[in-house]
Amino acid sequence: MVGTGDYLILAAALFTIGVIGVLTRRNIIIIFMSIELILNAVNINLVAFSMYWQHFTGQIYALFVITVAAAEAAVGLGIIIALFRNKETINADEIDLLKW
Amino acid sequence: MMTFDQILFYALAVIAVLSAIMVITRRNPVHSALFLITTLFCVAGIYLQLHAEFLAAVQVIVYVGGIMVLFLFVIMLVNLETLSQERRFNRQWHIAILVSVVLLVEFGTIIWRGKAALQLPANQPLMDTLTTNNSEQLGVVLYQQYMLPFEIASFLLLVAIIGAVILAKRRLSSDGK
Structure with missing residues (x-):
């Protein structure tokens, strides 16, 4: 029997890897993929607790997280395309239009 | 002795974490995307283990079939020739990794301390x-x-x-x- 704690530790590991990706990479597309990793880690937590409490709410929440992830990916990739067209770069540290 | 459930879980977890590490370290974004697909498949397997069959199907259809195809499409649209020679990581990566490790230790400590409360009673039949x-x-x-x-x-x-x-x-x- 795999305990709920094991699922939580796996989710924490995936979450941390995603955070490292967001904080260290320069390529915006990889930063987006790291955000997907973070959302997946959250989903594992929700489904594990759904199993633990024998209740459906966790799975419904995970479903909504997947919906929001899809919307976020569509809008984010649209932003990347618009950015690339205007600035000719997809490196996060070269995009400093808001820097004063 | 490990049960089949445990072997399956640890195999899926190890593959998921290893390919997640590959996602954030590969130079070529297409490789990252493919490793992310592996991670997503493993997470779908973990959903199956948690008796969330519908979510596992949604994970494969929406993430792998929809979002990742969108990612690959955009990578091909904005692919730069100069990308392969540039630095992969930004300047603050030392601090970022330090902060993330502290975060992981915090998570681990909290989960470890609460582990007894999280354990399901061993022979309670699932409702x-x-x-x-x-x-x-x-x-x-x-x-x-x-x-x-x-x-x-x-x-x-x-x-x-x-x-x-x-x-x-x-x-x-x-x-x-």
Whole structure:
């Protein structure tokens, strides 16, 4: 029997890897993929607790997280395309239009 | 002695974490995307283990079939020749990794301390509320108890479609450049 704690530790590991990706990479597309990793880690937590409490709410929440992830990916990739067209770069540290 | 459940879980977890590490370290974004697909498949397997069959199917269809194809499409649209020679990581990566390791240690400590409370009683039979007819029961809960959030989610998707089309449209500035 795999305990709920094991699922939580796996989710924490995936979450941390995603955070490292967001904080260290320069390529915006990889930063987006790291955000997907973070959302997946959250989903594992929700489904594990759904199993633990024998209740459906966790799975419904995970479903909504997947919906929001899809919307976020569509809008984010649209932003990347618009950015690339205007600035000719997809490196996060070269995009400093808001820097004063 | 490890049971089949445990062997399956640890195999899926190790593959998921290893390919997640590959996602954030590969130079070529296409390789990252392919490793992310591996991670997503492993997470779908973990959903199956947790008796969330419908979510596992949604994970494969929406993430692997939809979002990752979108990612690969955009990578091919904006692929730069100079990308392969550039630095992969930004200047603050030492601090970032330090902060992340502290975060992981915090998570680990909290989960470790609460581990006894999280353990399910060993021989308690699973209630059939979650395990039988998962999709049917999920649908009933979703369309009755969570009707309003469901409608709001559909509205969010509509807004996202329009936003993505407007953002990716050619002429963005009004000066007609």
